[in-house]
Amino acid sequence: MDIYTDNLLKLIVMSDIHLLPKGDVARGLDTAPRFMRAIQSVNTLHKDADLCVFAGDITEKSDVDAYKLFDEIRAGNDLPQRVLLGNHDDRDIYLEHANNPMLDENGFVAGFNDIKGHRILMLDSSEPGEKRGDLCEQRLEWTSERLSEAKAQDLKVILVLHHNPCALQMPVDTYRLAAPEKLLKVLHASGADIIQIIAGHCHITTAGSWGGYPSATISGNQHSVEPFLRGRTGQQDCYEAPAQYAVIMSDGVNCAVHFQCYVNESKIMNPELFPYKLDQKFEIFD
Numbered sequence: 532m533d534i535y536t537d538n539l540l541k542l543i544v545m546s547d548i549h550l551l552p553k554g555d556v557a558r559g560l561d562t563a564p565r566f567m568r569a570i571q572s573v574n575t576l577h578k579d580a581d582l583c584v585f586a587g588d589i590t591e592k593s594d595v596d597a598y599k600l601f602d603e604i605r606a607g608n609d610l611p612q613r614v615l616l617g618n619h620d621d622r623d624i625y626l627e628h629a630n631n632p633m634l635d636e637n638g639f640v641a642g643f644n645d646i647k648g649h650r651i652l653m654l655d656s657s658e659p660g661e662k663r664g665d666l667c668e669q670r671l672e673w674t675s676e677r678l679s680e681a682k683a684q685d686l687k688v689i690l691v692l693h694h695n696p697c698a699l700q701m702p703v704d705t706y707r708l709a710a711p712e713k714l715l716k717v718l719h720a721s722g723a724d725i726i727q728i729i730a731g732h733c734h735i736t737t738a739g740s741w742g743g744y745p746s747a748t749i750s751g752n753q754h755s756v757e758p759f760l761r762g763r764t765g766q767q768d769c770y771e772a773p774a775q776y777a778v779i780m781s782d783g784v785n786c787a788v789h790f791q792c793y794v795n796e797s798k799i800m801n802p803e804l805f806p807y808k809l810d811q812k813f814e815i816f817d
């Protein structure tokens with residue numbers, strides 16, 4: 532390796548693993564062998580990564596056995612790892628069985644890693660029992676403090692959370708991060724150099740910006756959805772693929788987000804498996 536490569540951050544972000552207890556299958560997709568393929572893919576292609584973040588929806592139904600299976604499969608990867616929670620997870624169940632979980636001082640599954648001039652800031656947007664994510668005052672305050680530190684230390688910030696804060700103009704926006712303007716206010720007020728925001732949750736690959744910050748989402752380990760944009764009616768198609776994770780590479784000036792697909796066959800799934808994708812409502816802006 533040369534000096535440039537030694538200082539180049541490589542961050543893996545996986546999301547929406549949606550594991551069930553071993554052998555259980557939802558909608559014809561067994562997420563466990565898919566997750567094994569994801570780990571195998573990272574082991575083969577990105578052994579040199581600095582960190583691997585699992586950005587929530589670790590399980591489909593918060594079963595203890597599914598969390599155990601998650602630990603079993605991810606043990607096949609040697610990278611430093613961090614785990615975040617999504618709306619399909621239950622914080623209490625996860626924490627009861629998690630081995631050395633990431634926790635902030637308020638008991639939320641949040642934290643940060645400072646690597647090669649970057650702060651990887653990982654937020655807990657899960658609200659057990661709620662499809663929609665949220666960040667309460669305590670979590671916003673914590674985020675603000677971590678951003679101030681990053682600014683003081685001249686660190687570039689990459690923000691990872693489960694719920695997409697950016698409106699995608701798709702029905703999923705009705706359960707994106709609640710009151711995203713509160714987080715945006717904290718980010719703007721911090722003055723921190725936020726170079727990328729990345730989320731899962733929406734099961735689709737997107738890139739764009741949110742309030743001026745580069746923002747991307749990944750499709751994850753379960754089904755993916757077609758871009759079903761405002762104005763569309765009827766059934767939204769769901770696909771068996773891609774299953775993908777993000778590889779973010781940053782030298783502090785150049786930050787690239789790659790979408791690494793480890794399952795790539797795109798077959799439309801039976802619409803009857805997704806009755807809630809028929810005649811969906813779009814988010815209403817006040």
Ligand SMILES: [Fe+2]
Nearest residue numbers: 547588732733
């Ligand atoms: Fe999900």
Ligand SMILES: [Fe+2]
Nearest residue numbers: 588617618732
């Ligand atoms: Fe989700």
